[in-house]
Amino acid sequence: FRHATQASQAVAQQIAALIRTREGEGRPCVLGLATGSTPVGVYNALVQMHQEEGLSFRNVVTFNLDEYYPMQPHELQSYVRFMREHLFDHVDIDPANVHIPDGTLDEASIDDYCRRYEQAIQDVGGLDLQLLGIGRTGHIGFNEPGSGRNSRTRLITLDRMTRRDAASDFFGDENVPRRAITMGVGTILDARQVVIMAFGEGKARITAEAIEGEISSMVAASFLQDHPSAQFFIDEAAAEALT
Numbered sequence: 001f002r003h004a005t006q007a008s009q010a011v012a013q014q015i016a017a018l019i020r021t022r023e024g025e026g027r028p029c030v031l032g033l034a035t036g037s038t039p040v041g042v043y044n045a046l047v048q049m050h051q052e053e054g055l056s057f058r059n060v061v062t063f064n065l066d067e068y069y070p071m072q073p074h075e076l077q078s079y080v081r082f083m084r085e086h087l088f089d090h091v092d093i094d095p096a097n098v099h100i101p102d103g104t105l106d107e108a109s110i111d112d113y114c115r116r117y118e119q120a121i122q123d124v125g126g127l128d129l130q131l132l133g134i135g136r137t138g139h140i141g142f143n144e145p146g147s148g149r150n151s152r153t154r155l156i157t158l159d160r161m162t163r164r165d166a167a168s169d170f171f172g173d174e175n176v177p178r179r180a181i182t183m184g185v186g187t188i189l190d191a192r193q194v195v196i197m198a199f200g201e202g203k204a205r206i207t208a209e210a211i212e213g214e215i216s217s218m219v220a221a222s223f224l225q226d227h228p229s230a231q232f233f234i235d236e237a238a239a240e241a242l243t
């Protein structure tokens with residue numbers, strides 16, 4: 001797409017169509033959602049469709065990819081807060097259908113919590129569509145270099161580059177949490193459809209590596225090359241390094 005706004009509109013249309021299809025089938029629409037700057041335009045467009053076209057989220061169940069650890073839900077950088085501000089507070093989703101990894105847990109209970117997060121996705125029939133951004137390390141979710149194809153929801157250590165990229169949100173590198181809870185690469189690859197977005201020249205190098213590079217755990221997004229239904233939505237700037 002020429003601009004990110006056009007790509008975001010197209011993604012929002014695709015998600016809206018899926019929500020309506022599932023509604024027609026009388027089945028829940030299960031969405032995996034991302035945070036960060038990239039999906040904001042998609043959420044804005046979905047809120048607009050809710051307000052102007054009556055797109056309903058009553059039938060939608062969501063699972064967010066990740067959350068910093070530790071993190072309290074009311075904090076400025078929390079992904080709970082992000083999702084409420086950009087989407088959930090503006091649509092008719094049932095709060096009981098929203099799932100976001102819990103950054104407030106005791107460390108001892110995290111493994112068990114992550115297993116239950118995976119189980120909850122299974123219990124509702126698996127993810128229909130997973131929305132993704134990509135980090136400059138190639139991460140999807142917070143699956144930093146070294147994350148294997150079969151990795152599952154777990155506590156991870158954030159890469160230095162990722163923490164540097166988040167520094168402005170936290171008013172300094174030293175305030176960025178060192179860890180996060182993230183769905184695994186395997187969790188993401190199990191989604192029936194994957195939509196990954198990359199906008200701006202800062203994503204050009206990693207976008208080319210993910211699409212055209214070797215499939216490797218050093219670039220988690222490269223595993224999407226093997227997914228039966230993964231689509232990249234990118235703007236011209238992010239497409240710059242493709243051959």
Ligand code: F6R
Nearest residue numbers: 034035036037038133134135141
């Ligand atoms: C966010 C997430 C991350 C971001 C990635 C890009 O939930 O899982 O993988 O998608 O770090 O972030 P932005 O969009 O801010 O460039």
